[in-house]
Amino acid sequence: MPALLKIENLHVAVKGTEILKGIDLELNEGETLALLGPNGHGKSTLLGTIMGNPIYEVTEGNIAFKGQDVLAMKVDERSKAGLFLAMQYPAEIPGVNSSDFLKAAMNARRSKPLTLFEFYSKLQAAYKAVGIPFEMNNRNLNEGFSGGEKKRSEILQMLLLEPDLAMLDEIDSGLDVDAMQIVASAIKEEQAKGRSFLVVSHYARLYSMINPTRAAVIINGRVAVDGGPELIKRIDAEGYEWIKRELGIEIAKEESAMNEVSIGVCATRVAAKEGK
Amino acid sequence: MKTLVYRDQGWDGHLEISEPTKLNLAFFKTFPSLDLSIKVHSGVSLVAALGDFSTGEGKLSVKVDLEEGASLEWHLAAVASSNDKKIFDISAFHLARESKAVVSNYGIAKNGGRLTFAGVSKIERGAKGSDTRQEAKIIVFDSGSDGKCSPILKIDENDVNASHGASVGRLNDDHLYYLLSRGLPEEEARRLITMGYLKPVLAYFDDETLKGQLEQAIEEGL
Numbered sequence: 001m002p003a004l005l006k007i008e009n010l011h012v013a014v015k016g017t018e019i020l021k022g023i024d025l026e027l028n029e030g031e032t033l034a035l036l037g038p039n040g041h042g043k044s045t046l047l048g049t050i051m052g053n054p055i056y057e058v059t060e061g062n063i064a065f066k067g068q069d070v071l072a073m074k075v076d077e078r079s080k081a082g083l084f085l086a087m088q089y090p091a092e093i094p095g096v097n098s099s100d101f102l103k104a105a106m107n108a109r110r111s112k113p114l115t116l117f118e119f120y121s122k123l124q125a126a127y128k129a130v131g132i133p134f135e136m137n138n139r140n141l142n143e144g145f146s147g148g149e150k151k152r153s154e155i156l157q158m159l160l161l162e163p164d165l166a167m168l169d170e171i172d173s174g175l176d177v178d179a180m181q182i183v184a185s186a187i188k189e190e191q192a193k194g195r196s197f198l199v200v201s202h203y204a205r206l207y208s209m210i211n212p213t214r215a216a217v218i219i220n221g222r223v224a225v226d227g228g229p230e231l232i233k234r235i236d237a238e239g240y241e242w243i244k245r246e247l248g249i250e251i252a253k254e255e256s257a258m259n260e261v262s263i264g265v266c267a268t269r270v271a272a273k274e275g276k
Numbered sequence: 277m278k279t280l281v282y283r284d285q286g287w288d289g290h291l292e293i294s295e296p297t298k299l300n301l302a303f304f305k306t307f308p309s310l311d312l313s314i315k316v317h318s319g320v321s322l323v324a325a326l327g328d329f330s331t332g333e334g335k336l337s338v339k340v341d342l343e344e345g346a347s348l349e350w351h352l353a354a355v356a357s358s359n360d361k362k363i364f365d366i367s368a369f370h371l372a373r374e375s376k377a378v379v380s381n382y383g384i385a386k387n388g389g390r391l392t393f394a395g396v397s398k399i400e401r402g403a404k405g406s407d408t409r410q411e412a413k414i415i416v417f418d419s420g421s422d423g424k425c426s427p428i429l430k431i432d433e434n435d436v437n438a439s440h441g442a443s444v445g446r447l448n449d450d451h452l453y454y455l456l457s458r459g460l461p462e463e464e465a466r467r468l469i470t471m472g473y474l475k476p477v478l479a480y481f482d483d484e485t486l487k488g489q490l491e492q493a494i495e496e497g498l
Contacts (some may be wrong), residue, residue: 051457054449075488079459091454095472101455140472157458199477 002067004029005050005165006194010043010061012049018059019045021221027165032197034207036230037218038240038251043200044088046218047167050086050198052078065165080109084163086154088170092142095160097122098153099137106160126159129189131182147174155186166190172206184209204236219243220252279482284330286310299324300481302490307362309334315370317344318372325480328354329493333361342406344372352381353477355497356389356421366395370406370436379410381425382473384497386417391424398430399438406433410440415447415473470498 003026012020020042027033035043040096049056050063052075063070070078093101102123114122124264127134129154142150151171168187172180187197187210201207207229215231215238217224224243225231234242243249279298280291284305294317307330316322322340340348348368353379356362368377377397385391393412414423425442455465474494481487 053453053457074462075453076459076465077456077457085457087454087457091448091450093451093454093469093472095474095476096455096468101458101460101468104460104464105455105458108461108464161458262311 003027004031005198006062006064007046007050008062008064010046010049010063011059012045013057013059014045014055019056019221021048022061023218023221023223025216025223025226027196027198029164029196029237030191030194031214032191032199032212034212034215034229035198035200035218036235037217037224041252042218042221044080044169047085047169047198047200048059049169050078051075051083057062076108078193079105079161079163082164084158084166086151086158086166086168086171088173090142090150090154092140094140094143096141098139098141101141102137102157102160106156109161122160126156129159129182129186130156131179132156148176148179151175151183152179155183158190159186163195165196165198167200169200170202171199172201172203178211181240192261204232207232217243219249224249280349281306281483281486283486284308286312289313290315290483292319293322296321296421297323298480300483300486301326301483302486303330304328304489304493306402306477307332307334307360308336311337313322313339314342315341316343316348318343319345321347321349323349323351323480325351325477327474327477327481327490327493328362328364329490329497330350331358331360334372335363335365337365337367339367339369340377341369341371342375342377345374346372347376348378349480350377350379350381351477351480352383352393353474353494354381354383354391355493356383356385356391357387357497358389359387359404360389360391362390363392363394367391368395368397368408370397370403372400372403375403376407378410379408381412382477383413383423384415384417384470385421385423388418388420390422393425393427393442396428396430397438397440399433401432401438403433404435407437410442412440412442413446413473414437415470417447467498471495 005027007023007025010020010023037043058071088206103119120275124134132152212229215229240251277296277298281300283302291314342348366379366380381393383391391414397408397410399406399408410427412425412427416423423444425444427440427442429438429440431438451466451469478487478490
């Protein structure tokens with residue numbers, strides 16, 4: 001059976017700086033792949049590139065999902081093809097009502113729109129599954145949500161959109177133990193349905209709850225090591241130093257984090273910074 | 277609470293607000309160049325909302341004087357399209373202690389429209405404990421259109437709160453990407469985000485018929 005996701009020699013630049021330098025990675029249906037690696041080495045860039053975030057420029061290579069050329073697809077087409085990315089920092093969208101948005105997102109992938117009853121039944125079940133009050137569907141999308149609520153809301157969307165491959169970017173950061181349990185059990189239910197996951201986390205705790213089938217370590221924009229779940233334990237215990245020792249890979253230091261400034265903060269400050 | 281409704285017109289001269297009041301303004305026809313002034317009496321609150329979907333050019337100026345303990349909430353949603361040139365000059369003057377004002381202006385400029393949000397929030401000497409906030413946002417849809425925000429704070433007293441935020445720009449790329457990544461077609465995503473700028477003003481209108489007309493104007497305006 002061909003791989004669900006196949007990435008070949010993927011090179012990606014952000015504002016002219018190459019972050020991914022030839023990623024090769026495959027993921028089969030039903031697998032949960034843990035993506036590890038030091039900060040700033042390309043894990044989030046890889047997930048964002050697969051989803052189609054316009055800040056990432058693919059300079060070389062291919063991504064195929066279910067045999068389709070992902071790089072030729074628009075962002076919304078990727079979503080409709082069955083890809084989903086739970087973002088590390090979900091955008092707060094002023095004035096956009098959560099439930100209007102969820103309905104539009106669910107209907108976008110259907111030939112016939114959901115009836116109001118179907119929609120609310122699904123919505124209620126999903127809110128219950130992630131443990132956030134149903135009344136929150138009246139709030140603006142992510143606006144004023146706490147860190148934990150945002151993460152749960154990402155999982156809620158995953159449950160409603162039923163992707164074949166869900167990519168989770170540090171879904172556990174900012175979650176307390178109870179919330180992590182809830183998120184993990186939602187993931188496990190989806191795993192039981194045969195859905196696939198690509199998971200980025202820094203903590204062995206989440207991984208121990210969702211039992212990844214494989215692990216890959218991204219260092220310097222490449223997959224340095226690829227193996228079974230035992231890799232997660234080793235990295236949790238020993239860090240990344242052994243990779244340098246055993247494989248002779250020099251681990252580049254994290255470059256200063258890019259601080260993406262977007263419209264909506266203080267125009268004058270942004271303009272001053274960019275010298276406009 | 278009393279509601280004053282003005283449709284495609286202003287009031288004559290000066291408006292005195294001496295009991296808690298809602299002010300609903302809606303412009304659908306020709307952009308009215310008006311010079312309006314309001315005084316909010318001591319301890320009284322005024323919640324004002326303006327939906328502007330008119331066409332034309334000119335300057336609409338509103339000056340609000342706030343007495344001790346008076347409060348103003350101002351909400352504007354405006355669309356400038358097809359060579360409209362609209363200037364909104366919305367000012368709040370804190371004349372005495374403990375007065376509060378939030379001036380919030382939202383708009384879109386498209387198809388060659390020009391939109392300017394100006395205005396001063398001034399805390400006068402003696403108006404201790406006053407609180408003033410100005411926010412202005414304009415989304416500029418295309419290269420022929422233009423938006424300007426120039427919020428000004430003038431503070432002549434200590435022990436006050438004052439803040440402002442202004443932004444002019446294209447539709448936020450992060451917002452757009454987020455919605456697209458959940459499968460919304462681009463056109464629908466843009467529409468939802470833009471509606472998100474204009475729709476909140478509706479919450480301040482009482483009259484259902486007028487609300488319906490404004491909603492329709494928002495939908496058509498996009």
